[in-house]
Amino acid sequence: MPVYKAPLRDMRFLLNEVFDYPRHYEGLKSGENATPDIVDAILIECGRFCEEVLSPLYQSGDEEGCKLKDGVVTTPAGYRQAYDQYAMGGWQGLSAPEAFGGQGLPASMGLLKQEMMGTANWSFSMYPGLSMGAMNTIFLHGSEDQKQTYLTPLTEGRWGGTMCLTEPQCGTDLGQVKTKAEPQPDGSYQLTGTKIFISSGDHDLTENIIHIVLARLPDAPRGTRGISLFIVPKFMPDGNDGIGERNAVTCGSLEKKMGIKASATCVMNFDGATGFLIGPENEGLNCMFTFMNTARIGTAIQGVGPAELSYQWALDYAKQRRSMRALSGKKEPEQVADALIYHADVRRMLLTQKAIAEGGRAMLYYAARLADHMVEGHSEGDQKKADKYDDKLGFLTPILKGFLTELGYEASNLGMQVFGGHGYIREHGMEQIVRDTRIATLYEGTTGIQALDLLGRKVLLMTRGGAVREFTAKIANFARKHLTDKRLRPYAIELLKLTAQWNVLTVRVMLAARKDRDVVSSAAHDFLMYSGYVTMAYMWARQAAVAAERIDNGGSESEAFYQAKLATAEFYYERLLPRAQSHATSMLSPSRNLMQMPTEAFAFNH
Amino acid sequence: MPVYKAPLRDMRFLLNEVFDYPRHYEGLKSGENATPDIVDAILIECGRFCEEVLSPLYQSGDEEGCKLKDGVVTTPAGYRQAYDQYAMGGWQGLSAPEAFGGQGLPASMGLLKQEMMGTANWSFSMYPGLSMGAMNTIFLHGSEDQKQTYLTPLTEGRWGGTMCLTEPQCGTDLGQVKTKAEPQPDGSYQLTGTKIFISSGDHDLTENIIHIVLARLPDAPRGTRGISLFIVPKFMPDGNDGIGERNAVTCGSLEKKMGIKASATCVMNFDGATGFLIGPENEGLNCMFTFMNTARIGTAIQGVGPAELSYQWALDYAKQRRSMRALSGKKEPEQVADALIYHADVRRMLLTQKAIAEGGRAMLYYAARLADHMVEGHSEGDQKKADKYDDKLGFLTPILKGFLTELGYEASNLGMQVFGGHGYIREHGMEQIVRDTRIATLYEGTTGIQALDLLGRKVLLMTRGGAVREFTAKIANFARKHLTDKRLRPYAIELLKLTAQWNVLTVRVMLAARKDRDVVSSAAHDFLMYSGYVTMAYMWARQAAVAAERIDNGGSESEAFYQAKLATAEFYYERLLPRAQSHATSMLSPSRNLMQMPTEAFAFNH
Structure with missing residues (x-):
C-alpha cells in the first residue's frame, strides 16, 4: 500500500x-x-x-x-x-x-x-x-x-x-x-x-x-x-x-x-x-451550537481527505497497471497493454477525484478565513463581529459538510473503481477509505439534517433568501471581472447564469413553502447539492483565474501546475457541473411526489 | 436484524x-x-x-x-x-x-x-x-x-x-x-x-x-x-x-x-x-462470451437485490424510529416525536430505493423473456433465433448490469442513510448490504467495461445505432398508445422526447467518434447511465399503465397496490429521471476535457 x-x-x-x-x-x-x-x-x-x-x-x-x-x-x-x-x-x-x-x-x-x-x-x-x-x-x-x-x-x-x-x-x-x-x-x-x-x-x-x-x-x-x-x-x-x-x-x-x-x-x-x-x-x-459550525467544517474535511487519499493511490495504480489499448491507438507500444491512465473513462474517474479534492480543499480554505474572523470576534469579546462571521460561515457550513462528504464518498468509491476487482481486496487499502468515509455523511448531522439546516434555517427562516443573495453577489462580482478573459469567459458566463438561477430557485422554493411546509424538506436535499456544485464552480473559477494570470506572467517553472488547474476547471464545468441542473429540476418538483404515498402503501407483502 | x-x-x-x-x-x-x-x-x-x-x-x-x-x-x-x-x-x-x-x-x-x-x-x-x-x-x-x-x-x-x-x-x-x-x-x-x-x-x-x-x-x-x-x-x-x-x-x-x-x-x-x-x-x-449475457443479467440482479433488501429494512426502521416533528405538523402527537417516515427527505430516500428495486426488477423480467427465447434457440439448434434474441439481449445486458449495479449501490447506501449513525453499526446489517453490494460494479466487467460494451460494441460497431433505433421504436410505440390517458400522458410525452433524444445523442456521439476515437470511451459512462434512466422510465410507464387500467376496472382489493405503483412512477419521473439530462450534457462534452491533461500533470508533489 x-x-x-x-x-x-x-x-x-x-x-x-x-x-x-x-x-x-x-x-x-x-x-x-x-x-x-x-x-x-x-x-x-x-x-x-x-x-x-x-x-x-x-x-x-x-x-x-x-x-x-x-x-x-x-x-x-x-x-x-x-x-x-x-x-x-x-x-x-x-x-x-x-x-x-x-x-x-x-x-x-x-x-x-x-x-x-x-x-x-x-x-x-x-x-x-x-x-x-x-x-x-x-x-x-x-x-x-x-x-x-x-x-x-x-x-x-x-x-x-x-x-x-x-x-x-x-x-x-x-x-x-x-x-x-x-x-x-x-x-x-x-x-x-x-x-x-x-x-x-x-x-x-x-x-x-x-x-x-x-x-x-x-x-x-x-x-x-x-x-x-x-x-x-x-x-x-x-x-x-x-x-x-x-x-x-x-x-x-x-x-x-x-x-x-x-x-x-x-x-x-x-x-x-x-x-x-x-x-x-x-x-x-x-x-x-455556538461552535458547531467549526466542528462541522472539521467534518467537511472528511470529504476532501478521502478524495485526496484515494486519488493519490488510484493515480499511482492507473500509471502502473496495464490493460487493453487506448481507443485512439497504442500509447505504450513496447508494453503488453497501455496503462489505465490512457483510457478516457479512467481519466474521467481520476479527474472527478481530483476536481473534488482540490475544489473541496478550496472550499475549506475559503471558509477557514471566515472562521478566523469569527474566532477573533469571540476572543476579543466582539460579539457583533463574531455574529457577522458566524452568519457567513453558518451559511457555508452545511454546504461544506453536506455536499463535500457526499462527494468525498463518491470520490473514494471512484478510486476503488479504478482498481477494478483489486479495489475490493483489503490489502490495497482502497476499500478501507470507502468504509472509513462512509461515516462522514452520517455523523455531526446527516446530509438530510445539513440540507434542512441550510434551506430551512439559514436560507429561509433566518435570512429569507438573504444569505443566497449575499453570497451570489460575491460570485457574480468575481464573474463580471473575468468576462473579458477568453479562457475565463465561459466560466464567468456560467457563474452569472448560476447565481441568477440560485436566487430564482430560492424564491420559488420560498413561495412554494409558504403554501406547503413539506416543500422545505422535499426540496432541501437538492437545494444543498445544487448549492454545493455552484460553490465548487466558484472555487474552480477562482483557481482558474489565478492560474491563467500566472501563465500570462510567463516564465514560471510551475506552468504545468497552472495548466493542470485550467484543465481541471474545464473538466469540472463540462462534466460535473451539469449535475446542478438535475438537482434544480428535482428541487422544483412538487412535494406531492414524496408525501402522497400512504405509510402503509410503501410495501405490500412485507 | x-x-x-x-x-x-x-x-x-x-x-x-x-x-x-x-x-x-x-x-x-x-x-x-x-x-x-x-x-x-x-x-x-x-x-x-x-x-x-x-x-x-x-x-x-x-x-x-x-x-x-x-x-x-x-x-x-x-x-x-x-x-x-x-x-x-x-x-x-x-x-x-x-x-x-x-x-x-x-x-x-x-x-x-x-x-x-x-x-x-x-x-x-x-x-x-x-x-x-x-x-x-x-x-x-x-x-x-x-x-x-x-x-x-x-x-x-x-x-x-x-x-x-x-x-x-x-x-x-x-x-x-x-x-x-x-x-x-x-x-x-x-x-x-x-x-x-x-x-x-x-x-x-x-x-x-x-x-x-x-x-x-x-x-x-x-x-x-x-x-x-x-x-x-x-x-x-x-x-x-x-x-x-x-x-x-x-x-x-x-x-x-x-x-x-x-x-x-x-x-x-x-x-x-x-x-x-x-x-x-x-x-x-x-x-x-456466448453465455456472458446471461451471466451478466445474473449480476444485474445484484443491483435489484440490495435495493430491495435495504429498502425492506430501512422502511421497517423508518416506521419505528421517532425523531423530530414533520414540517407540516405533528403526525403522531401522542408520541415523543414523529416516525422518520413522515419526513419528506426520508421519504425521498425510501422512494428512491423503491423506484430502483421495483423498476430494476421490471428491467430484469423484461430481459428474462428475451433470455427464454435465446436459450430456446440454442436448445433447438435454431442458430438464427438464438442470434436474434442474443442481439436484443446483448443490447440490454450492459445497461442492466452497469446501470442497475450502480443504482443498487446507491440504494443500499440510502438505506444505511435512513438509519443515521445506527446504519454504520454492524448489528443492523445495513452496512453489510453496502459492503456486499460494492463488488457488483467491479466484477463480471466493471461499469466502465459495460459502458464500452454498450456504446462501442453493441451500439456503434455492431449496429451503427440500430440497437437504439429498434429499442426506442418499441418504447415510442408504447408511448403513443398511452398519449390519451390523462394519468399516463405526462410519461408518454416524456418517453417520446427521450426516445428522440436518445437517437440524436447516439448519432452525435457516432459522428464525433469518427473524428476522435477517444469519444467512444469519453462518452461511454454517461451514455450507459442515460440509457439506464430511459429504460427504467419505460419500465415505470409500463407498470403505471397496468396500474391505471386495473384501477379503472375498479373494485379491486389491490387498489392500494396499484395506487402505490402510480405514485412511485410519478416520483421516478419527477425526481430521478431528471438525472438523465445531466448525463446527456456530459456525454456531449468534448473528449478534450479528459484527454488533454498530460499524465505527469495529474499530480505535483506526490
Whole structure:
C-alpha cells in the first residue's frame, strides 16, 4: 500500500495565490506569528508527521481496531506512540490561546493541520478532534475556574475530551435526551444515564478524559429547552494539573462499525458520575451550537481527505497497471497493454477525484478565513463581529459538510473503481477509505439534517433568501471581472447564469413553502447539492483565474501546475457541473411526489 | 436484524400483469410445465426457502467468513446444511434440461429464483451461480461425452463449478492470460498457472468442483485469439457419477475482501492439473462470451437485490424510529416525536430505493423473456433465433448490469442513510448490504467495461445505432398508445422526447467518434447511465399503465397496490429521471476535457 503525501504544492497555491492568506493573517491579531515562513515551516513539519507517523498506521489500525478489556479501552499498536509525538510536538495547541499553553495561531492553521492528519489517518485524527470540541466548549462557556482547571492539560494534549450527546433513543433529536443531572450540596451534579456513539469515549492515549455531556436537570422543561451542559472528567482533577479519584463514568462496550475502526466508539455509562454545569442552566443546546459550525467544517474535511487519499493511490495504480489499448491507438507500444491512465473513462474517474479534492480543499480554505474572523470576534469579546462571521460561515457550513462528504464518498468509491476487482481486496487499502468515509455523511448531522439546516434555517427562516443573495453577489462580482478573459469567459458566463438561477430557485422554493411546509424538506436535499456544485464552480473559477494570470506572467517553472488547474476547471464545468441542473429540476418538483404515498402503501407483502 | 421477505406481490404483478408471462410460457417449449399454478407454487416455495433458510445466515456468514486450513476451504456455519436443502429441493436444476436431471423449466424461472436467493443472501447464491456458469458452458460447448460426465451431478447440485479467468496481471484484458495447457498423449492436457479472484474456487458444499479454465496451448497466437477453454475437475470423475483421484488444482489462499465474506474468493494454483479441452482450440474467449449475457443479467440482479433488501429494512426502521416533528405538523402527537417516515427527505430516500428495486426488477423480467427465447434457440439448434434474441439481449445486458449495479449501490447506501449513525453499526446489517453490494460494479466487467460494451460494441460497431433505433421504436410505440390517458400522458410525452433524444445523442456521439476515437470511451459512462434512466422510465410507464387500467376496472382489493405503483412512477419521473439530462450534457462534452491533461500533470508533489 502506498503512503500519503501531503499535497503541499496545492495547499501553498490556495494559501498564497488564491486566497492571499499572508495578507489575511496580517489583519488578524492571532496572525502576528503566522508569517509566510512560519506557516510554510508548519505545513512541512505537519506533512512530515502525517506522512511518516500517521499514514503507516492507517491500515494496521483498521486491521487491529480498538479493544475493550476489563473496562479499559486500548488503541491499536503504535497509536499511543504517535499520539505522544503529536502531543510533544505541541500540535494540539496550534491555534489555542497562549494563555493556556497554546501557540495562539489562527484557527485556520488548525484546519490545515486537521486536513493533513485526517487524510493520512482519519481514525487517529478523531482523538485530538474530539478534544478540540471539548476545549472550544470550555473556552467559550466555561467559568474562569473551569478554564484554569481544564484548558492547559487539554491544550497540551495530556488530557483528551469527548462530546456526549447521543443516546439510544435519540441522535438528531436531542430534545429526547434523558440523562439526568441531580444537583449536589457542593454545587456539583450527579449524572446518570447512557450515551452512545461516543467517539474517544475511552482510550489509552491520555491520562485523563474530559467529557462534555448533555443532560437534564430535575424539573427541566421538556424538549430542547430543558437540556444543560456538564463537564464530567474521567478522573477528578487534583487541582494541580494532575489527576485524582476515578469518576463513575465507564465505557460499557465498543461499537462494531463498518470503518474508522481505530477510533474507539463507546457506549458510556454515567452511574451517578460527578459533573459540573457549564454555561447557563437549560441552555446546553445553544452552547453546543455556538461552535458547531467549526466542528462541522472539521467534518467537511472528511470529504476532501478521502478524495485526496484515494486519488493519490488510484493515480499511482492507473500509471502502473496495464490493460487493453487506448481507443485512439497504442500509447505504450513496447508494453503488453497501455496503462489505465490512457483510457478516457479512467481519466474521467481520476479527474472527478481530483476536481473534488482540490475544489473541496478550496472550499475549506475559503471558509477557514471566515472562521478566523469569527474566532477573533469571540476572543476579543466582539460579539457583533463574531455574529457577522458566524452568519457567513453558518451559511457555508452545511454546504461544506453536506455536499463535500457526499462527494468525498463518491470520490473514494471512484478510486476503488479504478482498481477494478483489486479495489475490493483489503490489502490495497482502497476499500478501507470507502468504509472509513462512509461515516462522514452520517455523523455531526446527516446530509438530510445539513440540507434542512441550510434551506430551512439559514436560507429561509433566518435570512429569507438573504444569505443566497449575499453570497451570489460575491460570485457574480468575481464573474463580471473575468468576462473579458477568453479562457475565463465561459466560466464567468456560467457563474452569472448560476447565481441568477440560485436566487430564482430560492424564491420559488420560498413561495412554494409558504403554501406547503413539506416543500422545505422535499426540496432541501437538492437545494444543498445544487448549492454545493455552484460553490465548487466558484472555487474552480477562482483557481482558474489565478492560474491563467500566472501563465500570462510567463516564465514560471510551475506552468504545468497552472495548466493542470485550467484543465481541471474545464473538466469540472463540462462534466460535473451539469449535475446542478438535475438537482434544480428535482428541487422544483412538487412535494406531492414524496408525501402522497400512504405509510402503509410503501410495501405490500412485507 | 429483520429478515428478508420475498416480494411476491410485486413479482406476480410483473409476471402476470405487466409482462404476461403466462402467455409467454405458452409459446415456449420449455414453458409447457410452467403453468401459472406451478410458477406460483415455485415462487412461494423458493421465497420460503430464502426467508427461512438463507436470510438467517446472511449476517452470521459475514461475521464468520470462509476459512482455509490445510488446503481445505470451509464455509460459515449453516451454509452446508442450507446448500444440502437447496440441492435436495432440486433448485439447481430448475431450468436445466430434463435429460440431465433438471426440471426443464424456462431460463427466466432460474432468474426469478436467483433474484430471491441473491437478495436473501448474495454470498450463498454465488456458489450455485458459479455452478450455473460451468453448466451452461459445458451444455453449449462440451462434447457429448463431457455432457454425460458432468451435467448430471452439476444439475443435481452434488458437484459445484467455477469460472477461472482472471490472473494476477489481467482481469478485463484476458488476452494477457498466461496459464499454460500442455497436450498429453491421452488427449488430455496439463494445466499450469495461477488464477485469482476465483469465486467458489474451493469449499465444502459439494463433493466435487468443476473448474472451467482459460489457458493457452503451446504456440497459440498471442492475445485473445490464442486462448482455449478447459474443464479441470477437482477430483477426477470415476466415470460412474462418482469421484476418483484428486487433481493438482488447489486453493493457495483466500482473499480478504470488503464484503461477500461468506463467498470463498480463492487464489487457485494449477500445478500440472489434468484438464480437458472444451470447444475449439483458441476459441476459448468466444465460447465464454456466448453465455456472458446471461451471466451478466445474473449480476444485474445484484443491483435489484440490495435495493430491495435495504429498502425492506430501512422502511421497517423508518416506521419505528421517532425523531423530530414533520414540517407540516405533528403526525403522531401522542408520541415523543414523529416516525422518520413522515419526513419528506426520508421519504425521498425510501422512494428512491423503491423506484430502483421495483423498476430494476421490471428491467430484469423484461430481459428474462428475451433470455427464454435465446436459450430456446440454442436448445433447438435454431442458430438464427438464438442470434436474434442474443442481439436484443446483448443490447440490454450492459445497461442492466452497469446501470442497475450502480443504482443498487446507491440504494443500499440510502438505506444505511435512513438509519443515521445506527446504519454504520454492524448489528443492523445495513452496512453489510453496502459492503456486499460494492463488488457488483467491479466484477463480471466493471461499469466502465459495460459502458464500452454498450456504446462501442453493441451500439456503434455492431449496429451503427440500430440497437437504439429498434429499442426506442418499441418504447415510442408504447408511448403513443398511452398519449390519451390523462394519468399516463405526462410519461408518454416524456418517453417520446427521450426516445428522440436518445437517437440524436447516439448519432452525435457516432459522428464525433469518427473524428476522435477517444469519444467512444469519453462518452461511454454517461451514455450507459442515460440509457439506464430511459429504460427504467419505460419500465415505470409500463407498470403505471397496468396500474391505471386495473384501477379503472375498479373494485379491486389491490387498489392500494396499484395506487402505490402510480405514485412511485410519478416520483421516478419527477425526481430521478431528471438525472438523465445531466448525463446527456456530459456525454456531449468534448473528449478534450479528459484527454488533454498530460499524465505527469495529474499530480505535483506526490
